[in-house]
Amino acid sequence: MSDLDDFKATYFDECSELLAELEEQFAEIEHGDRSNGRLNAVFRAIHSIKGGAGAFGFSGLVGFAHAYETLLDKVREGGVKLTPEAVALCIRANDIVADFVHAARVATDLPEDYGADEKGRFTRLAAGEAPEDEAPIEDFDIDFVPVMARIARAEAEEPRGASLDAFEAPPLPPESGQWEIRFRPHGELYARANDPLLLFRELASLGELTVRAVLDATPALADFEPFGVYCAWELTLVSPTVTETQIREVFEFVEGNCELSVVEVQPLAMSPGLPPLLIDEPDELPSFSDLMPEAPAAGLMPPAEPAAPLPSFAALAEAVQAEASVRPAGVPPRPEPTARKTVATAEPAGEPEVERRNGVQSIRVDLDKVDRVVNMVGELVITQSMLTQQMDETLRVRYQELVRGLEVLAQTTRGLQDSVMAIRAQPVKSVFSRMPRLARELAQVTHKKIRLEMIGENTEIDKTVIEQLSDPLTHMIRNSADHGIETPEQRLAAGKSETGVIRLSAEQAGGNILIVVEDDGAGINRDKVLQVARQRGVVEADEQLSDEQIDQLIFAPGFSTVDAVTDISGRGVGMDVVLSNIKKIGGSVHVRSWAGRGTRMTLRLPLTLAVLDVMLVRVSHNPYVIPLSSIVETMQCARASFERVPSGGKVLQVRGEYVQVIDLCERFELGTPADDKTRFVVLCEAEGSVKVALIVDDIIGQQQVVIKSLEENFESIEGIAGGTILGDGNVALIVDVQGLKSAKPRRHAA
């Protein structure tokens, strides 16, 4: 499989999700929720589908989605009202989009004009014109002719417009309880032994029903086909409790064999528009058989003159009238169908529809459910390791069977944990794959030559982390393209090749995933960064910072070195967003720059968000845990081996290197331990390979813990990454090494 196919597969998966999202959103929109959040979600979904389609050259889909998007944009701006008709059109359009996506997936061609009708209506709606009638006469599948039709239409034309006005009348109240149903059966409906009368009977059980026949399609007598279908109906159903779903359920069996629109209307708006088209005599409805024998020989049959009412219809009408007075107290509630088609016309979408249902090879599971499993597995792993620890030597000798059982349990729980983690893991490819396009666009806009190299796309990370990765990566690559890479002229002058390189890589390093964005550009202009930082008060005027500290300033909130804001990197929001996004998912960012040679930004992300390998330590009398991934080594030391530095801090010399010392006892204000006591040093590595020595009272051992959020259960504390519950039921806090380290200088400044 080529890379392109991979990307396409990702795109199609994404489309499946977006289409499902659309369906969800419209389910609410249909029920009257027109909040901006929903409209924005719909807009984003269509926009994303269009974007991907453009990348792969699915021009039909792009064109259609564009028209759809344009309308949505107008709606968002408030220029176009989202009438029930427009909603119905959108829902129909969602199916068309799905058909396009499906056709692209199986590489078949849809007809040239597929969706052209809806597309046209989008364009007209967006331009502020009223949508056309739901049921265009041309779609009628019987080949009937002129004589009668012409007359009927000539009469119908004017009123039809008026009727439309009634439908398009100002924003409708969400629940008027009056439903206008247009129903035009096709021949197949009768061929399958369905009977409109029975449908009406069922509708009548939902509320007060008025039935009017529409005979505008009746041909000349000579042109009547034995199995032709010439009668359609317009029905008005009044019931304060009935839902569109209930109404559509009545038509469930004839879906695809008729044209159907169900629209809720304002009671007042109804009366002027409808009658002209119809025979306004609900209790004397004509039937096909009645029309035949008594029609005039000339073949001109007035549509509005039924010879005799069909008995069953009369009975129905009577029943309906009779029921009208006692309704709707006894209307039985109907169960909502689990799945339903939400298009306005029940035209069959045909094969693509069927396959669309079967096309997805995966199931969608609520992340919460997976998280629950992850958490429980985490607890299981911990309990298991606790059990193992409690087996002392005498027990081991005495209960060998038990020991063996525990070993198997250990293996199984490990396997279970890996499997559960694998459910959440996805290759970073799904995010990386969006970047080449970004790089191309950036190169065009900045008039620079940029080559994007990607390494390690198959590295897998937790799904939540992946989702949070897209924005930061986009910002980082924009930053590199905009500020890092120089123009071709500058590069040539500096003796570099014309084309700048941005390298995006992912790799697993211990319990972390490292994602690195590096470029071979000019590097960070430290003088300028420092100057801006001082101007904005991010850094005190007299504060001395190392090169590395200056580099990190680009992540400070609201910081931007560019005087004239560019279109690309944005408006000084960007790099600080990167930092906050990454922190949110338990990661960290580090930047390193070499003047004239380039910049490297490293994201360090946790492999998983749920379970952590830690070292359990004791500070004063309290247990703390330190993530194993940040520990370099541990050692025993006498307190005297620390040296004081002029700033008031302490350092420890480790193999010739001076390391900042943080005494957790002091830092967490747990009292001062006696000087002569032997204590332990846990040497940790913070960002950028900077080491820091944490002093603890005792080292208890290694284990795995399930992370419990402190923010959710208490509040955020500097230097603490979270909490956990130990095997013996005690709560231990998780030390945030990076947080401790960066908190220190601020204390000094304050």
Added chain:
Amino acid sequence: MRVLTVDDSRTILAMLHHTLSNAGFEVLQAEDGQRGLDVLAREKVDVVITDINMPVMDGIEFIKHVRSSGAHQSLPILILTTETSQDKRDQGRAAGGTGWIVKPFDPEKLISVIHRVVH
């Protein structure tokens, strides 16, 4: 009112019989499509309920045969289907099925569906 039930599962036939006769229907039974046609040839029925997967003659063929004979063009035929076999359901509709009943059916729903297709 007479209902012809066609299914190779004795359990389903028995359940249909129980539900339908309790609701006042007269119930005829056939174990496959061919036998269903035999029943239709000699008995007058008001509605047919048929399974799809059956030996000898499956439900789709059965429906096609029923519809092709002039006498039964307006005979309502309900297809027994499951949530997961929508393609079968669609095939059944294409062959001339009037509506469908999703297995496992609840008695009330079954009766209301029959009333939806029978006068």
